[in-house]
Amino acid sequence: MSVRIGVIGTGAIGKEHMKRVEQRLSGAKITAVTDVNPAAAEEALHELGIKANFYPNDQALIDAEEVDAIFVTSIGPAHEATVRKAIEAGKYVFCEKPLSVTAKGCKTIMQDEMEYGKRIVQVGFMRQFDKGYEQLKQAIDSKVIGEPLMIKCAHRAPEVDAAYTTDMAITDTLIHEINILHWLLADNYVSVQVLYPRKNKHALPHLRDPQVILLETESGVLIQAEVSVNIKYGYDIQCEIVGEEGIVSLPETESLKIRHNGKQSTDVLQDWKVRFQDAYDKEIQVFINQVAKQEALQGPSAWEGYVAAVTSDACLKAQESGQREPIELESMPAFYSTERKVQLL
Numbered sequence: 001m002s003v004r005i006g007v008i009g010t011g012a013i014g015k016e017h018m019k020r021v022e023q024r025l026s027g028a029k030i031t032a033v034t035d036v037n038p039a040a041a042e043e044a045l046h047e048l049g050i051k052a053n054f055y056p057n058d059q060a061l062i063d064a065e066e067v068d069a070i071f072v073t074s075i076g077p078a079h080e081a082t083v084r085k086a087i088e089a090g091k092y093v094f095c096e097k098p099l100s101v102t103a104k105g106c107k108t109i110m111q112d113e114m115e116y117g118k119r120i121v122q123v124g125f126m127r128q129f130d131k132g133y134e135q136l137k138q139a140i141d142s143k144v145i146g147e148p149l150m151i152k153c154a155h156r157a158p159e160v161d162a163a164y165t166t167d168m169a170i171t172d173t174l175i176h177e178i179n180i181l182h183w184l185l186a187d188n189y190v191s192v193q194v195l196y197p198r199k200n201k202h203a204l205p206h207l208r209d210p211q212v213i214l215l216e217t218e219s220g221v222l223i224q225a226e227v228s229v230n231i232k233y234g235y236d237i238q239c240e241i242v243g244e245e246g247i248v249s250l251p252e253t254e255s256l257k258i259r260h261n262g263k264q265s266t267d268v269l270q271d272w273k274v275r276f277q278d279a280y281d282k283e284i285q286v287f288i289n290q291v292a293k294q295e296a297l298q299g300p301s302a303w304e305g306y307v308a309a310v311t312s313d314a315c316l317k318a319q320e321s322g323q324r325e326p327i328e329l330e331s332m333p334a335f336y337s338t339e340r341k342v343q344l345l
């Protein structure tokens with residue numbers, strides 16, 4: 001029996017997820033959509049050739065008999081209320097990051113989910129399903145380089161539009177590094193400082209770009225994270241972990257290597273949709289498989305959404321203060337124990 005999915009927000013990533021469910025994944029179909037811009041929803045259905053019903057709002061879609069599970073792919077500020085409605089209705093929910101734009105909102109969702117009594121919320125931190133990051137995790141856990149001491153990482157994009165603001169470098173972009181490094185290290189953050197190098201001439205007047213974010217973890221690992229969103233050459237995600245006895249790095253993306261005219265070259269991807277396509281496919285397939293079995297979800301949890309929100313808040317404070325700001329996390333409820341008990345695919 002196919003898992004019947006309702007999609008709330010049919011914009012860029014909403015359409016991507018609709019397409020993957022209908023064209024690449026198994027065990028699910030899109031049966032319902034809603035969007036505050038109905039024309040966007042109708043256009044998405046038409047563009048993707050999907051027959052699904054339009055609902056006037058999130059609550060109507062969540063309550064629909066033909067919906068077993070929800071994709072929340074609306075704008076970040078709308079996520080919290082919709083996720084809470086889904087939990088209230090007992091519907092599984094895949095929520096794109098951020099789970100909520102506030103730590104308090106994430107705590108409320110965790111409380112709701114714990115009261116419901118089963119993990120039915122998965123957050124769209126897809127890098128945990130990326131092959132390269134899975135290899136990094138295996139390397140760290142096997143201590144092949146000893147204990148990790150430092151991490152140098154970079155989140156680079158060729159350009160951003162005028163709507164992109166300095167705080168979005170944290171809440172929209174660095175949030176991926178915040179989640180994946182917390183997952184890789186299994187270590188909480190304790191402080192953050194934000195530095196602004198010389199401004200990129202391609203950055204619009206309102207935007208501070210690039211940014212360097214220095215994070216420290218409970219075990220003392222120091223992380224230097226670069227966010228550059230007007231770097232022109234491509235969409236390039238880098239991660240190098242320095243350990244006691246060696247270094248391990250995120251593998252480069254696969255590319256043809258061309259030797260010509262005395263030079264050799266490989267391609268740099270230009271788009272996050274392409275860079276993480278396999279990871280998006282896997283995170284959604286894992287979600288579908290677990291919903292089909294009515295299991296407690298084991299993908300990225302609401303707790304991880306909370307960690308990202310608390311850390312983002314501290315980063316935003318550090319953006320303004322220029323000082324080293326503390327990151328204070330509450331202890332993780334046992335309900336959200338992090339080990340993944342089964343092979344998820």
Ligand SMILES: NC(=O)C1=CN([C@@H]2O[C@H](COP(=O)(O)OP(=O)(O)OC[C@H]3O[C@@H](n4cnc5c(N)ncnc54)[C@H](O)[C@@H]3O)[C@@H](O)[C@H]2O)C=CC1
Nearest residue numbers: 009010011012013035036037073074075076078096097098
């Ligand atoms: N995991 C990842 O790599 C990515 C995650 N995202 C996240 O996904 C979410 C959506 O991002 P995009 O698709 O780029 O945005 P978008 O602006 O392209 O699409 C958002 C859609 O939601 C609709 N919408 C807004 N408020 C709504 C509401 N209250 N109810 C229903 N629909 C509503 C808008 O009309 C629009 O069609 C964001 O939270 C973003 O951070 C986006 C891109 C990549």
Ligand SMILES: O=C1[C@H](O)[C@H](O)[C@@H](O)[C@H](O)[C@H]1O
Nearest residue numbers: 155156157172173176272273
């Ligand atoms: O979530 C995303 C994308 O996955 C990209 O990694 C970021 O560069 C973008 O800012 C954000 O929307």
